[in-house]
Amino acid sequence: MGDVTSASATPSTPARPRRNRRAEILEAAARLFAARGFHGVPIEEICGAVGVSGPALYRHFSGKEALLAEMLLDVxxxxxxSAVAVATSSPGPEQxxxxxxxxxxxxxIEQPALITVHDRELGNVPEPHRRQIRRLQRLYVEEWxxxxxxxxxxxxxxxxxxAMHAVFxxxxxxxxxxxELAGGDxxxxLRVMARAAIDAAVNAR
Structure with missing residues (x-):
């Protein structure tokens, strides 16, 4: 069998762009953190889930805490x-x-792992990143x-x-x-329940 690394071999799939690899690391880490917790997942397991070496991961993130911080800051x-874009492009408040x-x-529906990680692991995000996350979340609430x-x-x-905190x-x-239910169902x-919760809150006496 010929040397698979030779020039005559079928070209391998090109390396993914760095930004895609970074996103893959974040997605894999979110799934693992949601399943077993921040402290239950070694950095080597994140590397294995994405198929990168430790040094390759450290080119993107300085460590697990930095990875967690970027994950929650990003979302x-x-x-x-998205909320700002909606507020500036919709013709009226109902829309x-x-x-x-x-x-x-x-x-x-699409990011349950990130919801779980935020709920359980925000306290493991170092300052000042935790303050930045909280500030972004407050601004998001204020758009609503x-x-x-x-x-x-x-x-x-x-x-x-x-009311909005309850709806979230x-x-x-x-x-x-x-x-239990497909996303289409x-x-x-969720829309009906959220609308009902908002109406109940604003009309409560």
Missing amino acids: SSRLRE SLDALLDVQITFA VTVLAELHPTCPAARLRA GLLNSTPHSAG MRPL
Whole structure:
């Protein structure tokens, strides 16, 4: 058998771009952290899940804590950016609320591992990254509160804020129901439940 490394061998698949490899590492780490916890997953296992060496992983991240920090910073930033885009492009508050629900429901259905990691492991993110994550999350909530305030101008902002935290808790319960309903069935169910929760909160006496 000829040398598979020779020039006459069939060319191998080109190396993935670095940005894709970085994303693969983050995705694999999220799955592993969600399944066994941050402290239960050695860095070598993350490397094995992605097919990279330790030195290759350390070219992207200085260690597990840095990896966890970027994972949660990235998703918090993307959610906030999506909310801002919705707020600036929708013709009115009703459409903005529909679009915001789409953003959060899509995240809840497609990223249950990230939800689990955030709930369990935020305390393992070093400062100041944890403060940055919290700040991005507050800004995300305020995008929702601004839209709801347009729809319900007589409802106190504190109540709207509390309502949104409750709605996020409802929507982000998807890791506990994974596999029980297909995404196509879960999406309208979550939308109806979220709308009902918002209406109940703003109309409570």
